[in-house]
Amino acid sequence: MTEPLHILHVTDPHLHAHRDAMMRGLNTFESFVAVIDHVAAGQRKPDAVLATGDLVQDETRQGYERFRQVVSKLDVPVHCVPGNHDSPRIMAEVLGKPPFHFCGSHSYGNWRLLMLNSTVRWDDGGRLEPSQLKILETALHKHPHEHVLIALHHHPLPTGSHWLDGLGLRNSDEFLRIIDGCTNVRAVAWGHVHQAAETMRNNVLMFSTPSTGSQFLPDSDVFMMDSRPPGYRWIELQPDGSLETEVVWLS
Ligand SMILES: [Fe+2]
Structure with a gap:
């Protein structure tokens, strides 16, 4: 691998069975289409898309078919x-x-994407069950010379918002212990928090990406909407294991 990989990160589109459904005053389908159209019209072409959950709001097949139809326009994995x-x-x-x-x-070349399921039935918070922790641990040890980007829905680090931090990854200590025990994890990406944040932790870039719909107000102890527009993130993975990211907001 000699060229960087360009990954498009989209998250929390909250699509519905009906294309005209509204959520918190926003048509989530139109907003998602606007994000994908913005990417498709831009200079930069993605090599792959990461979608970190809450793809639908109503658990309907039609919502996923709608997601598939819109993203297929980009013609990438x-x-x-x-x-x-x-x-x-x-x-x-x-x-x-x-x-x-x-x-x-x-x-992808000398990079590996590890996509984990952190959902728990009837809980808005998350947990990595033993089977997911096993997948993580096995992949990290089996491919020690690959650079690893991990993606999951729930935040493994606190946001600083009291209400959101009650809904994060409930066993983040187990998750962080595993990645702390390996030297090949380069980044961890998540959704769920509807806001952009980035921090370096033990040489691993940890970040959340805004929703393709509406956003939550950062640092608020109670649930509050933010006035920021829909957004998405570019992640550029370099052959040497370094990476750069950039959030794009739709004005
Ligand atoms: Fe969520």
């Missing part, structure tokens, strides 16, 4: 993990065949 509003079963049925991939481990 799409790697998906479920969020608390998703149905992992229906999602895997609709988004489980190439170029769509539901969770799992995928290599």
Whole structure:
């Protein structure tokens, strides 16, 4: 691999069965289409898409078909993990065949994408069950010379918002212990928090990406909407294991 990989990160589109459905005053379908159209019209072309959950709001097959139809426009592999509003079963049925991939481990040159399922039925917070921790641990040890980008829905680090931090990854200590024990993890990406944040932790870039719909107000102890527009993120993976990212807001 000599060229960087350009990954498009989209998250939390919250699509519905009906294209005219509104959520918090926003048509989530139109907003998602606007994001994908913005990418398609830009100079930079993605090599792959990461979609980190809450792809639908109403757990409907039609919502996933709508997602598939819109993203297919980009004509690249799409790697998906479920969020608390998703149905992992229906999602895997609709988004489980190439170029769509539901969770799992995928290599691109000397980079590996590890897509983890952190959802728990009837809980808006998340947990990595032993089977997911095993997938993580096995992949990290099996491919020690590959640079790894991990993606999941729930935040493994606190946001500083009291209400959101009650809905994060409930066993983040187990997750962080595993990545702390390896030297090949370069970045961890998540959704769920509807806001942009980045921090370096033990040489691993940890970041959240805004929703393709509406955003939550950062640092608020109670649920508050932010006035920021829909957004997405570019992640540029370099052959030497370094990476750069940039959030794009739709004005
Ligand atoms: Fe979520």
